Amino acid sequence: MNILEIEKLSKKFVLHLRGGLNLPILRHIQLSVAAGECVALVGASGSGKSSLLRTIYGNYRAESGAIRLRNGLSMVDILQSSPREIIALRRQVMAYASQFLRVIPRVSTLDLVAQPLADQGIDTQTAMERATEILLELNLPQHLHALPPATFSGGEQQRVNLARAFVGQHPLILLDEPTASLDGRNATAVKNKILQAKKTGRAVLAAFHDPDFIAQVADRQYSIPSFSEPVP
Numbered sequence: 001m002n003i004l005e006i007e008k009l010s011k012k013f014v015l016h017l018r019g020g021l022n023l024p025i026l027r028h029i030q031l032s033v034a035a036g037e038c039v040a041l042v043g044a045s046g047s048g049k050s051s052l053l054r055t056i057y058g059n060y061r062a063e064s065g066a067i068r069l070r071n072g073l074s075m076v077d078i079l080q081s082s083p084r085e086i087i088a089l090r091r092q093v094m095a096y097a098s099q100f101l102r103v104i105p106r107v108s109t110l111d112l113v114a115q116p117l118a119d120q121g122i123d124t125q126t127a128m129e130r131a132t133e134i135l136l137e138l139n140l141p142q143h144l145h146a147l148p149p150a151t152f153s154g155g156e157q158q159r160v161n162l163a164r165a166f167v168g169q170h171p172l173i174l175l176d177e178p179t180a181s182l183d184g185r186n187a188t189a190v191k192n193k194i195l196q197a198k199k200t201g202r203a204v205l206a207a208f209h210d211p212d213f214i215a216q217v218a219d220r221q222y223s224i225p226s227f228s229e230p231v232p
């Protein structure tokens with residue numbers, strides 16, 4: 001059962017500060033991700049992996065194509081959804097961990113990680129317990145949980161982001177270079193979370209660079225078509 005279906009997606013950036021210059025980024029993307037599957041997005045630096053993930057998450061618009069996401073029994077096209085509908089899909093259907101954490105000042109790490117559960121209607125005590133558990137699984141020790149992550153290291157912030165993506169029950173998890181700032185031990189913790197997510201029937205689409213990591217977690221790869229390739 002497909003959780004995500006992308007059909008003939010094309011996207012360009014329009015650079016208004018450069019006189020409306022068009023910068024084509026994605027062309028004819030055809031991709032689906034099924035429940036329980038991890039698909040690795042691969043491609044050269046600058047090929048558009050992050051842009052594709054952000055477009056799926058509703059941060060960017062695209063000129064043509066469709067991005068359909070399973071919401072219960074129906075498939076919903078993100079590109080046709082209103083901002084309000086996209087916010088609802090982010091709460092229930094898709095989680096996203098970018099490479100960088102956007103920190104909200106004064107909010108503790110524990111509250112940040114418990115928030116997606118509260119958004120899914122989980123009671124506060126259970127949300128706090130699950131948030132604590134996942135932070136420990138990602139090697140973030142208890143003494144950090146009460147602190148806002150603003151002063152955390154890059155790798156610690158990345159793991160807070162990942163904890164927020166994995167903690168809920170979203171059927172689709174989007175990950176942008178989830179091990180970019182991590183050492184071997186922490187990369188293993190992320191690998192375990194991806195494998196566990198797959199076992200519970202969640203779909204994972206992730207941009208990766210490391211072929212060894214891809215071999216350990218991904219069922220297949222999708223290479224972003226370059227602009228020198230003919231359109232199929």
Ligand SMILES: Nc1ncnc2c1ncn2[C@@H]1O[C@H](COP(=O)(O)OP(=O)(O)OP(=O)(O)O)[C@@H](O)[C@H]1O
Pocket residue numbers: 013023025043044045046047048049050051052207
């Ligand atoms: N908001 C934006 N406005 C204009 N151009 C952008 C914007 N975001 C990305 N780009 C351009 O789109 C291209 C693709 O960038 P993107 O970050 O998606 O690539 P990537 O494959 O994720 O790269 P990397 O592997 O280095 O992270 C780049 O040339 C980048 O400069």
